[in-house]
Amino acid sequence: MNIIEKILAKASDRRDVNPGEIIEANIDKVMANDITAPLAVKAFKEMGGKKVWDKERIILVLDHLVPANRDRSAELHMLLRKFVREQKIKHFYDVGRGGVCHQIMMENHVKPGEVIVGGDSHTCTYGAIGSFATGIGSTEVASVFLTGKLWFKVPKTINIVIEGKLKQPSAPKDIILYIIGQFRADGATYMGIKFSGETIKDISVDGRMTLCNMVVEMGAKNGIIEPDDKTALYLKERGFTSPNFIKDDVDAKYYKTVYYDASEVEPMVACPFTVDNVKPVSEVDKVEIDQAVIGSCTNGRLEDLRLAAQIFRNKRVKEGVRVLIIPASQKVYMDAMNEGLLETFIKAGALICNPCCGPCYGGHLGLLAAEEVCISTTNRNFVGRMGHPKAKIYLASPATVASSALTGRISVPR
Amino acid sequence: MEICGKVLKYGSDINTDVIIPGQFLVLTNSEELAKHAMEGLDLEFHKKVKERKIIVAEKNFGCGSSREQAPIALKYAGVKCILAHSFARIFYRNAINVGLPVLECGEVVMKILEGDELYINPKTGLIKNISRDVEFNVNPVPDFLLEIMEVGLVKFIRERRKS
Numbered sequence: 001m002n003i004i005e006k007i008l009a010k011a012s013d014r015r016d017v018n019p020g021e022i023i024e025a026n027i028d029k030v031m032a033n034d035i036t037a038p039l040a041v042k043a044f045k046e047m048g049g050k051k052v053w054d055k056e057r058i059i060l061v062l063d064h065l066v067p068a069n070r071d072r073s074a075e076l077h078m079l080l081r082k083f084v085r086e087q088k089i090k091h092f093y094d095v096g097r098g099g100v101c102h103q104i105m106m107e108n109h110v111k112p113g114e115v116i117v118g119g120d121s122h123t124c125t126y127g128a129i130g131s132f133a134t135g136i137g138s139t140e141v142a143s144v145f146l147t148g149k150l151w152f153k154v155p156k157t158i159n160i161v162i163e164g165k166l167k168q169p170s171a172p173k174d175i176i177l178y179i180i181g182q183f184r185a186d187g188a189t190y191m192g193i194k195f196s197g198e199t200i201k202d203i204s205v206d207g208r209m210t211l212c213n214m215v216v217e218m219g220a221k222n223g224i225i226e227p228d229d230k231t232a233l234y235l236k237e238r239g240f241t242s243p244n245f246i247k248d249d250v251d252a253k254y255y256k257t258v259y260y261d262a263s264e265v266e267p268m269v270a271c272p273f274t275v276d277n278v279k280p281v282s283e284v285d286k287v288e289i290d291q292a293v294i295g296s297c298t299n300g301r302l303e304d305l306r307l308a309a310q311i312f313r314n315k316r317v318k319e320g321v322r323v324l325i326i327p328a329s330q331k332v333y334m335d336a337m338n339e340g341l342l343e344t345f346i347k348a349g350a351l352i353c354n355p356c357c358g359p360c361y362g363g364h365l366g367l368l369a370a371e372e373v374c375i376s377t378t379n380r381n382f383v384g385r386m387g388h389p390k391a392k393i394y395l396a397s398p399a400t401v402a403s404s405a406l407t408g409r410i411s412v413p414r
Numbered sequence: 415m416e417i418c419g420k421v422l423k424y425g426s427d428i429n430t431d432v433i434i435p436g437q438f439l440v441l442t443n444s445e446e447l448a449k450h451a452m453e454g455l456d457l458e459f460h461k462k463v464k465e466r467k468i469i470v471a472e473k474n475f476g477c478g479s480s481r482e483q484a485p486i487a488l489k490y491a492g493v494k495c496i497l498a499h500s501f502a503r504i505f506y507r508n509a510i511n512v513g514l515p516v517l518e519c520g521e522v523v524m525k526i527l528e529g530d531e532l533y534i535n536p537k538t539g540l541i542k543n544i545s546r547d548v549e550f551n552v553n554p555v556p557d558f559l560l561e562i563m564e565v566g567l568v569k570f571i572r573e574r575r576k577s
């Protein structure tokens with residue numbers, strides 16, 4: 001069996017599982033945020049739920065509407081705080097305590113080999129350290145609150161092997177944009193994606209999160225990377241012990257294997273209005289921008305902020321361009337402060353926002369007017385995703401976004 | 415379960431952000447959500463759906479976010495069923511869980527046109543295009559999902575817990 005099949009077999013108490021089979025898995029952890037948890041709480045009550053299955057395995061995070069931008073958001077938060085009190089939920093990240101849900105999960109909760117579901121499509125991020133993690137809707141979150149179990153179809157797995165050295169200034173974001181451009185938006189629907197190869201070994205856990213985060217943009221159920229020394233170190237830094245890592249069997253099978261050469265990946269950008277509309281930055285470098293955003297569950301980590309700060313150091317953002325820097329968590333925020341990155345951003349003329357989803361999904365701060373153009377490190381550029389339906393969003397790496405902020409147009413990082 | 419109605423057609427990659435834009439995710443009331451259904455894509459949607467209650471779409475319907483508000487908005491706006499070449503997986507599960515029938519049809523959707531009158535039986539996978547007098551057979555919805563699809567996951571679990 002491959003790593004995905006082995007995790008699912010273990011979670012469903014079976015000796016083995018095969019692609020296409022339906023299994024019922026025991027869920028290790030379930031996460032929901034302030035726009036998916038309220039519906040889940042409502043459904044939980046309507047199901048007749050009195051007590052959650054395990055108050056220590058439920059993680060609730062306020063991130064999409066933080067701090068509350070209007071009365072209705074405040075009400076959603078209030079509803080969740082009440083549920084947390086009633087059910088004595090152990091892990092609740094209120095305003096000022098957390099950040100973007102996926103970052104919080106990776107910093108504090110995810111362990112290799114676990115099965116984790118989340119009321120958010122980018123739950124697939126957690127495969128970066130070898131867990132099976134996937135997004136579900138609110139009613140299913142409620143059913144997990146109640147039973148701790150969920151059915152899955154065992155996915156077919158695509159093995160994406162990446163070899164070759166990533167050339168500066170290309171980053172993991174450029175690799176995943178490139179791959180999505182090749183696969184297209186529905187190229188991996190229902191499937192599991194395993195990333196392997198020499199390049200993956202070189203990439204940090206932060207970068208691996210960027211890769212796994214975006215597999216849902218080609219329809220995949222989950223993304224996963226076999227745990228290794230980097231994973232062990234990541235766990236150790238968080239005070240976790242490394243369990244016996246689950247990896248592929250020697251005779252592991254895949255639905256198919258595809259190969260990419262990282263040394264050929266130049267800085268890429270996903271152009272409006274689909275994530276698979278990917279072009280080299282060099283082909284769109286005349287496009288002028290109004291806003292640049294660095295943040296989100298895709299690229300709001302310390303490594304990303306360091307890269308951006310390097311580019312901003314002793315420079316000023318182009319007049320007329322607004323820059324929003326949004327650390328993905330309180331921890332990232334603090335680390336960035338201690339390293340002096342925040343000072344660099346402020347001196348460059350950027351605005352530092354509180355850890356949250358920000359403008360990423362178009363419901364909170366930093367939104368765009370009609371015809372405005374934004375370049376962003378986030379993960380979706382659909383119509384209306386960041387405010388007005390006539391606004392345009394380009395997705396790129398932190399280096400590309402920072403460089404573009406300096407020149408005022410989409411630019412290859414220098 | 416049998417469904418009859420006229421067809422409202424859309425293309426490929428209809429994402430959840432256009433089905434229900436992010437700014438409306440603060441709403442928890444299904445009727446209120448329904449008022450904004452498809453707002454990012456088709457401002458005429460509400461007028462059309464009065465007459466045409468079966469959405470027929472091409473590939474990857476419902477791609478993007480896990481927001482269950484998307485199938486809820488469509489259901490309460492009056493959509494009775496969605497046929498698509500293929501669905502994004504979270505949307506597919508969500509639709510079934512909120513009790514909105516969905517059927518994966520492959521190439522067959524190309525032979526169904528705007529305004530056609532259809533008869534659909536999700537249990538057998540039979541689709542009749544009454545306007546054109548042709549029939550198709552697609553993969554039926556598996557039995558255990560059919561049960562959930564008929565009443566929604568909330569009611570399904572509530573009933574099961576009682577018994």
Ligand code: SF4
Pocket residue numbers: 063064100101102120122296297298356357360361378379
């Ligand atoms: S940062 Fe964006 S993609 Fe990530 S969880 Fe928040 S809204 Fe979703």
